[in-house]
Each structure stands twice: as structure tokens, then as C-alpha cells.
Amino acid sequence: MKEQGLRTFKAGIHPPYLKELASGKAIKEAPVPEEVPILLQQHVGAPNEPLVGVGDHINLGQKIGSSEAFVSAPVHSSVAGVVKGIQEATNATGQKVKAVVVTPDSNQPQFSGVSRDIEALNAQDIVSIAKDAGLVGMGGAAFPTHVKLSPPKDKPIDIVIINACECEPFLTCDHRLLLERPEAIIAGLKLFMRAVGAEKGVIGIEANKLDALDGLRKAIGGSADIEIEVLEVKYPEGAEKQLIFAVTGRKVPLGKLPSEAGCLVQNVGTSIAMYEAAAFGKPLYERVITLSGPGIKETANLKVKIGTRISALIEACGGLTEDASKVIMGGPxxxxxxxxxxxPVIKGTSGIVVLTESFVDVRDEHACVKCGKCVEVCPMSLMPNYIVTATQKGEWDKAEMWGALDCFECGCCSYTCPAYIPHVSYVRKAKAEIGAAKKAVKK
Amino acid sequence: MNRELLVGVSPHLHEKDQNIERAMRDVLIALCPAAVVAIVVFGMNAFYIMAVSMIVAVLSEFVVRKIFRRKTSVNDLSALVTGLLFAFLLPPTTPLWVVAIGAFIAVGIAKELFGGLGKNVFNPALFARVALMISPLSMYVSKFVKPFYWRHTGFFSNVITSIDESVAGRIVYKGITGNVYMNAVTSATPLSLMKSGRMLVDTVTGPTPVGATWLTSGGRPSLWSMFLGCKAGSIGEISILALLVGAAYLLYRRTIDWRIPAGILGSFLIVMLIAWNNPVYELLGGGLVLGAFYMATDWVTSPSSKSGRWIYAIGIGIAIALFRLLSPWPEGTAIVILHFNVIALLIDRYIAAPKFGALKKRWINKLPVSP
Known part of the structure; x- marks a missing residue:
């Protein structure tokens, strides 16, 4: 399984990837749904306020929600239609957020934007285009792109890394984009490089997507400042800090952003969205997602309008199998x-994975047996077992000491835990408690 | 699409075949070669000891958990492992009722009274062994016999129920088939021979061979006998070969961390080489190999970080060597590992590798300063 000699990070795991279920399926357009709830908060940061009222007719790509806050990203309509209501809706993480519910017109128009010469754009233009188009990180974290493109003045960025790892099992949407749209990815990368003044661009790709290399090389052409770095297939190779280390050997200091290490990481999908926003003025209102897993009748990579309910997508794939038991938004x-x-699907949704009973290995949590396997696999070199025991005892200072705040919840620990401890849920609890305690002290 | 869907926190995948039962099953499989050698060398009595120990261990777990109203956990096989490991630590002459008491101490007290698997501070098997050693029952767990002694007593009919030392100059083992006079077959372990030999060298003029017919090399078992298991000792510790075969399996399955046996045996050997105290003989003698691969590697009672494990292992190796060299006792593996079970807690509290991206590369854990 392990490819010798490829660059990677320390620790991590080798889960079954099962990419072959969907990697051969070319990207298809998903049908336009009957009702589109578009969430007003799809990103990390301040929520948007609606710009439209009930009964308004709105156009495809029209801005329907925005915020004054810097760390925020506006939301655009993915269909032409009538606003049916502005109401609360539940997002994938179970939170209630405001949503603009649109009833699409029966005839959907093609998107008609501007045609811009992207070579003429300067750094400032690119950042404002990214903000205006509502770009966020499409790998899952959904951090507003224009914020990433505006690093502190004293932290110059010299390397932009395109995250083409797609290290989550089952997901293949980035793989398909690498195969089908390499020119757009490279064009997006060049825009990112210009926006932050980086000298070098690197595409960090896992060795299970070698079939995409030819197209990428062709798209790179004579650009000497762009390289491809083939990385070991290992989870979580695509985690920001781990990817930066694998590609550059630099370590992002604990609790700091990648700009501290002179790096900017952008996902494949975000890169294409950047290119489309710059070249055609197309806001981020649709994205490619993977529908895969043993519990779905047909796997697919679909171009989906933001706001499509996952039930509609599953139906478009023939529905769930008899033994389907878990529907996951994102990777497993x-x-x-x-x-x-x-x-509904949001900007950060990379896939819908349906697992069957035989895949879902649910057991009661046993007391920690201190086997140390979680410590061995932790890519941040934390002690997940002791974060758990400290959290169980309510010892928040110890939970912090063991690294609760430095955990990015990749789940390697729980994956390999013989005692079936849900470390991630303990870490979230510890983070909330430590955060609350720190706030209380500040007041 | 109305159906019950499972929810639950990520990750939604779990490593295949990675659970407590699998690890325990691995250990049971790994102990099999040594168990077979025990029966061949010490007769069916070794089998009875192992069987009683395992049965009582499982029953104790079942009953004690019922009393504490904890969920039955017999399925995790850990009681069987503790039972077998405890049996391995006993001399082949241990009366079965003493075995039963020990197995209860191991599982009922050292494990369940501390809160069950995972919460125990001490390795249950070692805890019970040392508890018997320092109890009034110690005489029952300190009589070793020659290998293949069953040629004198019968392979099957040597179940020992008690030991009587009241007859002058004789040790009488009372078996269910009648009294067995075992003076002819009682033997010191190789390490105690070494110990007494060395003490005689110190006090009398020259080495005094401690003679017995089965000893082949200068009054002691040859290195080959030591390695293959033809020597006096606890039933599970004798065959280094059998223990290494099982250990290789555990290492291959990644059930135990190689760092612990490597650290123990390496540091032990270095101290013995410096002291020039017949290092190879010391390495093959006593419970060192059993302890290094099967006792010190116990998940629950060893540190959980790599760096912590090195410190723990090297500490154990040096401590066992010093114990054997400097104390009046021939062997100290059990006592030393038990002490390091407690030290392991401290190691885990204070030693941790620097986090990925830590600005200050500290190997010592400090509590965060409250703001």
C-alpha cells in the first residue's frame, strides 16, 4: 500500500479508499430541484443578511445574502426563480440557520456573465472578485477565500499549493475535476499566485491520481513556476498543515495560519471557481460533489446547484440500497x-457517502486501554487518549495540555481505537469548555 | 425514503479487525507455544494449573462485575489472558487451590477493584504473583522442580494439593493420588544456582559447583537447555524459543510495541556486559523474556507514547539487571515491572513528544498557564 520514496507527513492512517466506486464516472449535471433552500451561512465567519424579500423574482447568480463583516462570504442564487420564503433551516451539522427558499422557474437560463481578460487583473482585483463571487474553501472547511488571499503584510507568501490530495475515502469529485478541467485549475492557481505575490505554485496530488498528471502537465505548459508534487496515499494528506509539510517541509506553528509558513493552500474546486469568477464573473452557486458508497444504487460525480436537497440527489442516483444505514455529508x-x-448542499459539501450496515462498525465505547495507537497515528503528535480522559474528568487545563485546541478532528485516533472511543466528540466538548473558560477570564 | 438512519460523530469508518478481543486473542495465540512446552516439560500438572487459573479468572471477572453491576465483559477475552499469564508465573508444584486464589486476586482485585480493564494500575498477573510471594502462601509458590520430573511421578497423576515441609529434610507434595516425595526432583532455578554460586565464591574459596545430574555445563544447564526450556522455573518462562515465536507473532500483528522488549533487553544486556556477569545466561534465565515481551508490553500498564515507552523500557531493563546483581534475590522481573507500572503513570503525565508545529520543542509536559 505504501509508495516508497514519496513525500508525506508523519503518522496518519491507511483506510480503505474505495475511490474506484466513483472515480470512473464523468461529471454530469444534476437535475434542477423543485425547491431550493439556500442557506445564508455556508462559511466560517459572520452570517449573511438576506438581500431579497418574499415574492421577489431573482436571477441565476444574483447576490441574495451578504454581510458587512470581513470574515464572511456572500451567497448567490443557484437558480432563477421566485423567493418562496425566508425561514430557518437545519444545516448538515444540525445548526439552525436562515435560508432563502427559492421556487425555480420552469425554464432555467444559461449563466451569462462578463468576459474578462484575466491576464490584466492585479492582486487587488483578484481579491475583490473572490469576495464578490462568494468564494470559500471547497474542500470542506469553507473558509472565505478572500480572507486567505489577504495575509498580514509582514507574512509574505511565496508558495501557493493546490490541494489535489482528496485523501478522504470514497470522494472523487476533485479527481474528476483534475481529469476534466486541468486548464481551469492551473488558471486559478496562477490567479492565486498573483493575488498573494507568490513565486511558486505546487500541485500536491496523491499517488492514486496519476492518470491526471498528463492533463495537468499539458495545462502547465511552459510555466516554470508551477510544479507537481506526487505525495504518498495516506490520510489526512490533504489536511492543510500536513500538506504544507509534505510539499515544502515547513511546519505551520501551532495555533497559527499557513501564511506564517509562507504558504497558501487552495482546493482544486476553489481554484476552478476562482478562474470562473475572474474570467466570466460567475459567482459560486454550483459545485461538483461525489455520490458514492456501498449504500447508494448508482455512484456519480454531479455538478449540483447549491441548495439542492440531498434527498433529490440520492433519488437522481437511483435511491438508497436496502441495507443502507448511514448517509454522510462530506467524507466518511x-x-x-x-x-x-x-x-441542502452548501459550498463546502464535497460528497454524499452512503454506508451499509457491514461498513458501519458501531460498538459501545470501552474504557481507554492505553494501547497508544491514537498517539501513534495522530498527525499533530498529540495524545488523544489523555484528551479523552481529561475531558471525562472535566480537567480542562489538562485537556489543553494534551492538545485539545491543536486537534483538527481528522479522526485517525477513533479510526484505529480498539476501545471504540469517539475522540472527536470529546475534543469538541473540550474545545467548547476551554473556549468558554478563556472568554470568562477575559471578561 | 422513510427509514431509520444511523447518526453519530465522525469518523464513520473504523479500522477492520482492530479491537480489544482481537488483541487478546493474539496474545492467547502467542502464548500457545510456551503453554505446550510447559506441558511437555512439567506434565499435566502445568495444564491443570493453566486451566484452573483461566477458569477462575473468567469466573472472578463475571462474578465481581455482577456485584459491581458492571456490564459483563467476558467476551473481551482479557480475563483468559490474565489467567494464562498468571499461570505462566507459577512453579509447576503450585497446589491448585493456591492457583485459584491467585487468579482471583489477579482479576477480582488487581483488575476489577481498580475499575476494570483499562483502569487498572498494575499488571493483574504480576500483581497476583507478587501478592502470593509476600503472603503466608509463599511457600506454595517457591518450590521449583527439575524438568521432566514427571518421569518420577507420572505424567497425569501428579495433581498437587498441598506441600508439607514438616517432615525433616523432606518436602512432601500431597497429591490427589497420594503423597509424593519430591526431594529427588526438587531443584533450584538456574538463576538461584548462579546466585548461590556467586555468593559461595565470595565467601568460601573458589566456586562451589551445585551438582545435579541433569545439569550439563559446569553445574548449570547449558545455554541450549536454557534457550529451549529444559530447566527449572515457572511453567511459562522456561522456553525462550517458544516465547520468542509467540512474540514474533505479536510484533507482526503490531499488538505489542517492539520498543518495549527492545529497550528492556538492550539496556539489561548493556548493564550485564558492563558488570560482566554472564550476560547471555542472565538473558535466558528467569522471567526476563516473558516479562519483556508479555508483561511490560501490557497496553494498560505501560506508557502510551513512543518516547515514554523508551524511558519505561530502558528503566525496567536497568532495574532488573541491578536487582539481579545487587539484591540477595536471584530474580526481580515481576517486582521491577510492577514498580514501573506506577512510574508509567508519571511518564505519561510528564513526557510527550513535541506537538507538530510546536515553537518550543519541549519533551516535558507543562500545564498551560491560566490567562
Missing amino acids: MTGWAQAELSV
Whole structure:
């Protein structure tokens, strides 16, 4: 399984990837749904306020929500239609957020934007285009792109890394984009490089997507400042800090952002969205997601309008199998299991993975047996077992000492835990408690 | 699409075949070669000891958990492992009722009274062994016999129920088939021979061979007998070969961390080489190999970080060597590992590798300063 000699990070795991279920399926357009709830908060940061009222007719790509806050990203309509209501809806993580519910017109127009010469854009233009188009990280974290493109002045960025690892099992949407749209990815990368003044661009790709290399090389052409770095297939190779280390050997200091290490990491999908926003003025209102897993009748990579309910997508794939037992929004390592299938797709949704009973290995949590396997696999070199025991005892200072705040919840620890401890849920609790305690002290 | 869907926190995948039962099953499999050698060398009595120990261990767990109203955990096989490991630590002459008491101490007290698997501070098997050693029952767990002694007593009919030392100059083992006079077959372990030999060298003029017919090399078992298991000792510790075969399996399955046996045996050997105290003989003698691969590697009672494990292992190796060299006792593996079970807690509290991206590369854990 391990490819010798490829660059990687320390620790991590080798889960079954099962990419072959969907990697051969070319990207298809998903049908336009009958009702589109578009969440007003799809990103990390301040929520948007609606710009439209009930009964308004809105156009495809029209801005329907925005915020004054810097760390925020506006939301655009993915369809032309009439606003049916502005109401609360549940997002994939179970939170209630405001949503603009649109009833699409029966005839959907093609997107008609501007045609811009992207070569003429300067750094400032690119950042404002990214903000205006509502770009966020499409790998899952959904951090507003224009914020990433505006690093502190004293932290110059010299390397932009395109995250083409797609290290989550089952997911293949980035793989398909690498195969089908390499020119757009490279064009997006060049825009990112210009926006932050980086000298070098690197595409960090896992060795299970070698079939994409030819197209990428062709798209790179004579650009000497762009390289491809083939990385070991290992989870979580695509985690920001781990990817930066694998590609550059630099370590992002604990609790700091990648700009501290002179790096900017952008996902494949975000890169294409950047290119489309710059070249055609197209806001981020649709994205490619993977529908895969043993519990779905047909796997697919679909171009989906933001706001499509996952039930509609599953139906488009022939529905669930008899033994389907868990529907996950995102990848199976970090995604959220859904009880209701009415949840809409948002900008950060990379896939819908349906697992069957035989895949879902549910057991009661046993007391920690201190085997140390979680310590061995932790890519942040934390002690997950002791974060758990400290959290169980309510010893928040110890939970912090063991690294609760430095955990990015990749789930390697729980994956390999013989005692079936849900470390991630303890870590979230510890983070909330430590955060609350720190706030209380500040006041 | 109305159906019950499972929810639950990520990750939604779990490593295949990675659970407590699998690890325990691995240990049971790994102990099999040594168990077979025990029966061949010490007769069916070794089998009875192992069987009683395992049965009582499982029953104790079942009953004690019922009393504490804890969920039955017999399925995790850990009681069987503790039972077998405890049996391995006993001399082949241990009366079965003493075995039963020990197995209860191991599982009922050292494990369940501390809160069950995972919460125990001490390795249950070692705890019970040392508890018997310092109890009034110690005489029952300190009589060793020659290998293949069953040629004198019968392979099957040597179940020992008690030991009587009241007859002058004789040790009488009372078996269910009648009294067995075992003077002819009682033997010191190789390490105690070494110990007494060395003490005689110190006090009398020259080495005094401690003679017995089965000893082959200068009054002691040859290195080959030591390695293959033809020597006096606890039933599970004698065959280094059998223990290494099982250990190789555990290392291959990644059930135990190689760092612990490597650290123990390496540091032990270095101290013995410096002291020039017949290092190879010391390495093959006593419970060192059993302890290094099967006792000190116990998940629950060893540190959980790599760096911590090195410190723990090297500490154990040096301590066992010093114990054997400097104390009046021939062997100290059990006592030393038990002490390091407690030290392991401290190691885990204070030693941790620097976190990925830590600005200050500290190997010592400090509590965060409250703001």
C-alpha cells in the first residue's frame, strides 16, 4: 500500500479508499430541484443578511445574502426563480440557520456573465472578485477565500499549493475535476499566485491520481513556476498543515495560519471557481460533489446547484440500497451523518457517502486501554487518549495540555481505537469548555 | 425514503479487525507455544494449573462485575489472558487451590477493584504473583522442580494439593493420588544456582559447583537447555524459543510495541556486559523474556507514547539487571515491572513528544498557564 520514496507527513492512517466506486464516472449535471433552500451561512465567519424579500423574482447568480463583516462570504442564487420564503433551516451539522427558499422557474437560463481578460487583473482585483463571487474553501472547511488571499503584510507568501490530495475515502469529485478541467485549475492557481505575490505554485496530488498528471502537465505548459508534487496515499494528506509539510517541509506553528509558513493552500474546486469568477464573473452557486458508497444504487460525480436537497440527489442516483444505514455529508472520516435527508448542499459539501450496515462498525465505547495507537497515528503528535480522559474528568487545563485546541478532528485516533472511543466528540466538548473558560477570564 | 438512519460523530469508518478481543486473542495465540512446552516439560500438572487459573479468572471477572453491576465483559477475552499469564508465573508444584486464589486476586482485585480493564494500575498477573510471594502462601509458590520430573511421578497423576515441609529434610507434595516425595526432583532455578554460586565464591574459596545430574555445563544447564526450556522455573518462562515465536507473532500483528522488549533487553544486556556477569545466561534465565515481551508490553500498564515507552523500557531493563546483581534475590522481573507500572503513570503525565508545529520543542509536559 505504501509508495516508497514519496513525500508525506508523519503518522496518519491507511483506510480503505474505495475511490474506484466513483472515480470512473464523468461529471454530469444534476437535475434542477423543485425547491431550493439556500442557506445564508455556508462559511466560517459572520452570517449573511438576506438581500431579497418574499415574492421577489431573482436571477441565476444574483447576490441574495451578504454581510458587512470581513470574515464572511456572500451567497448567490443557484437558480432563477421566485423567493418562496425566508425561514430557518437545519444545516448538515444540525445548526439552525436562515435560508432563502427559492421556487425555480420552469425554464432555467444559461449563466451569462462578463468576459474578462484575466491576464490584466492585479492582486487587488483578484481579491475583490473572490469576495464578490462568494468564494470559500471547497474542500470542506469553507473558509472565505478572500480572507486567505489577504495575509498580514509582514507574512509574505511565496508558495501557493493546490490541494489535489482528496485523501478522504470514497470522494472523487476533485479527481474528476483534475481529469476534466486541468486548464481551469492551473488558471486559478496562477490567479492565486498573483493575488498573494507568490513565486511558486505546487500541485500536491496523491499517488492514486496519476492518470491526471498528463492533463495537468499539458495545462502547465511552459510555466516554470508551477510544479507537481506526487505525495504518498495516506490520510489526512490533504489536511492543510500536513500538506504544507509534505510539499515544502515547513511546519505551520501551532495555533497559527499557513501564511506564517509562507504558504497558501487552495482546493482544486476553489481554484476552478476562482478562474470562473475572474474570467466570466460567475459567482459560486454550483459545485461538483461525489455520490458514492456501498449504500447508494448508482455512484456519480454531479455538478449540483447549491441548495439542492440531498434527498433529490440520492433519488437522481437511483435511491438508497436496502441495507443502507448511514448517509454522510462530506467524507466518511470528517463528514456529518444525517438523520434527515432534506438538508441542502452548501459550498463546502464535497460528497454524499452512503454506508451499509457491514461498513458501519458501531460498538459501545470501552474504557481507554492505553494501547497508544491514537498517539501513534495522530498527525499533530498529540495524545488523544489523555484528551479523552481529561475531558471525562472535566480537567480542562489538562485537556489543553494534551492538545485539545491543536486537534483538527481528522479522526485517525477513533479510526484505529480498539476501545471504540469517539475522540472527536470529546475534543469538541473540550474545545467548547476551554473556549468558554478563556472568554470568562477575559471578561 | 422513510427509514431509520444511523447518526453519530465522525469518523464513520473504523479500522477492520482492530479491537480489544482481537488483541487478546493474539496474545492467547502467542502464548500457545510456551503453554505446550510447559506441558511437555512439567506434565499435566502445568495444564491443570493453566486451566484452573483461566477458569477462575473468567469466573472472578463475571462474578465481581455482577456485584459491581458492571456490564459483563467476558467476551473481551482479557480475563483468559490474565489467567494464562498468571499461570505462566507459577512453579509447576503450585497446589491448585493456591492457583485459584491467585487468579482471583489477579482479576477480582488487581483488575476489577481498580475499575476494570483499562483502569487498572498494575499488571493483574504480576500483581497476583507478587501478592502470593509476600503472603503466608509463599511457600506454595517457591518450590521449583527439575524438568521432566514427571518421569518420577507420572505424567497425569501428579495433581498437587498441598506441600508439607514438616517432615525433616523432606518436602512432601500431597497429591490427589497420594503423597509424593519430591526431594529427588526438587531443584533450584538456574538463576538461584548462579546466585548461590556467586555468593559461595565470595565467601568460601573458589566456586562451589551445585551438582545435579541433569545439569550439563559446569553445574548449570547449558545455554541450549536454557534457550529451549529444559530447566527449572515457572511453567511459562522456561522456553525462550517458544516465547520468542509467540512474540514474533505479536510484533507482526503490531499488538505489542517492539520498543518495549527492545529497550528492556538492550539496556539489561548493556548493564550485564558492563558488570560482566554472564550476560547471555542472565538473558535466558528467569522471567526476563516473558516479562519483556508479555508483561511490560501490557497496553494498560505501560506508557502510551513512543518516547515514554523508551524511558519505561530502558528503566525496567536497568532495574532488573541491578536487582539481579545487587539484591540477595536471584530474580526481580515481576517486582521491577510492577514498580514501573506506577512510574508509567508519571511518564505519561510528564513526557510527550513535541506537538507538530510546536515553537518550543519541549519533551516535558507543562500545564498551560491560566490567562
